[in-house]
Amino acid sequence: MVEIRDRILHLKGNPREIGIVRGRLLGKRLEENINHYILDLPEHPQALDRVRLKSEALPTLRRLPSRFREELEGLAEGAGVPLQRIAEWITVEECVHDGCSGFTTVVNKHAWVGRNNDSRVPDAWGYVTIRDINSRIPTVGFGMEGDVFTVTGINKEQLWIHANALPNSDTPRTNRAHFPGYVILTEALETCATIRDVETLLGSVDRDEGVMLFVTDGKTNESAILECSCREYIRREPVGDRLIGTNHSLSTELADISDSSALRFYRLTELLSRTSWEEISTPRDLMTILADDKVEQRNGKYVTVEAAVACPAQKSIWYTLGGYPAASCGNWTRIEWPWI
Numbered sequence: 001m002v003e004i005r006d007r008i009l010h011l012k013g014n015p016r017e018i019g020i021v022r023g024r025l026l027g028k029r030l031e032e033n034i035n036h037y038i039l040d041l042p043e044h045p046q047a048l049d050r051v052r053l054k055s056e057a058l059p060t061l062r063r064l065p066s067r068f069r070e071e072l073e074g075l076a077e078g079a080g081v082p083l084q085r086i087a088e089w090i091t092v093e094e095c096v097h098d099g100c101s102g103f104t105t106v107v108n109k110h111a112w113v114g115r116n117n118d119s120r121v122p123d124a125w126g127y128v129t130i131r132d133i134n135s136r137i138p139t140v141g142f143g144m145e146g147d148v149f150t151v152t153g154i155n156k157e158q159l160w161i162h163a164n165a166l167p168n169s170d171t172p173r174t175n176r177a178h179f180p181g182y183v184i185l186t187e188a189l190e191t192c193a194t195i196r197d198v199e200t201l202l203g204s205v206d207r208d209e210g211v212m213l214f215v216t217d218g219k220t221n222e223s224a225i226l227e228c229s230c231r232e233y234i235r236r237e238p239v240g241d242r243l244i245g246t247n248h249s250l251s252t253e254l255a256d257i258s259d260s261s262a263l264r265f266y267r268l269t270e271l272l273s274r275t276s277w278e279e280i281s282t283p284r285d286l287m288t289i290l291a292d293d294k295v296e297q298r299n300g301k302y303v304t305v306e307a308a309v310a311c312p313a314q315k316s317i318w319y320t321l322g323g324y325p326a327a328s329c330g331n332w333t334r335i336e337w338p339w340i
Contacts, residue, residue: 007145007321010338012132015071022146023078030079030146033124034089037144040121040301041092048092057087060094064183067133067190071148079146090149094180094208099247100151100164101264101295102214104223105272106241107282110313111221113214114286115152115162116304116327118297125305126322126330130338136190138339142306142319149182150189156339157193158218158312161185165247166210167256172230173206181211181228188213195224202226202233212245218312227251244268260297267294283309283318290327298325306330 009025011018023030042048061072061083072090076083099118104111117125127145132138137157141150152162163185172178179187184207192198195215202213213226225236227249236243236250246268247261271289286309290296296304307327310317315337320330 007126008128008130008335010130010132014134015067016074018131018133019071019074019076019148020078021074023075023081026079026146028079030075031081031085033145034081034085037121037124038088038092041119043120043302053088053092054084057091058084060091061087064179065187067136068148068183068186075146075148093182099260099264099297100162101246101268101290102162102164103245103268103272103289104214104216104238104243105286106221106238107311109221110311111216111218111223112282112286113160113162113216113223113308113310113312114290115214115308116290116296117152117162117306118302119305120301120303122301122303122305122324122326123322125324126320126326128319128321128335131190133190137193139186139189140317140335140338141186141189142308149186151182151185152306152308153186153189154310154312154317155189155192158315159189159192159194159198160214160216160218160310160312161188161198162214162308164212164214164245166212166227166229166249167247167252168210169229170231172208176206177204178206178208178230180208181213184211185213194219195222198226199233199235202228206230212247212249214243214245216312218315221313242272244272264295267292271295282311283316287318287327287332291325296325296327307332 076086101116103114124144129141137155139155141153143150154160188198207230211228216223227234246265248257303325308319317335320326321333323330
């Protein structure tokens with residue numbers, strides 16, 4: 001059993017060194033975790049093309065930026081796990097479809113973020129990795145044990161980014177670099193200090209799938225949603241100091257929006273609209289919004305696997321270190337800001 005105090009790890013060095021140290025710490029448990037995750041992630045046995053996964057995993061890994069290849073190779077070496085299996089672990093995400101809910105709102109002139117990540121294999125989630133990589137911006141990433149990538153994080157520049165899945169509307173260009181959304185998000189955390197920096201990054205690479213990026217800069221309390229197709233993105237500004245997103249863009253035709261995404265979007269809109277901010281007891285009230293029974297996912301194995309509430313300006317972060325459904329039953333813990 002992993003205790004809460006064992007769920008937060010601080011790593012420093014170059015990518016390969018970090019990977020080797022992480023791998024040695026995990027040892028055999030890493031391969032056990034990967035096997036469990038790949039086995040239980042598909043909604044049904046036919047949802048995952050295992051032949052395709054095996055054939056595409058290593059080519060996917062090898063086209064990643066060198067910074068990520070080096071850490072993944074170090075992780076495999078340190079844990080004694082075949083690199084092929086590591087590659088399958090990071091590639092399997094492209095074979096399934098998850099949902100998420102998120103919002104930003106302003107309380108007492110500070111931007112606050114709320115985030116639910118909905119997926120399967122909930123016991124795999126609820127870990128924090130603090131990385132100080134040479135010549136890169138230090139980051140805090142939230143997710144699974146051993147993760148090299150993250151879909152929720154913040155960096156030393158107080159830039160918060162998390163991702164929601166969006167349906168694909170196009171394909172990446174064959175003559176341009178393109179990566180999964182979680183790779184681009186992690187790259188952004190390690191290289192970007194502002195929302196404008198993130199937009200510059202999005203303009204330089206394509207995505208392998210649609211992705212919605214929530215970005216909040218604690219230095220300025222500026223927030224935006226960047227709705228990305230594979231080739232383009234649209235910047236969505238706050239309306240009435242609020243931004244809300246689930247798993248559809250605002251330009252999506254009503255008939256093409258899933259019932260789940262629409263329900264969560266409208267429920268968040270309702271809850272945030274009727275909240276009396278003069279009486280709010282942040283962050284508990286924001287956690288309650290994420291735990292609402294029409295926002296949180298509680299459908300058998302498909303649940304809210306992790307949840308977070310943060311105020312980047314105040315360097316205040318609360319995260320669920322295990323426990324699920326995460327928003328209502330997770331181990332909500334304040335994560336101490338790791339940098340003076």
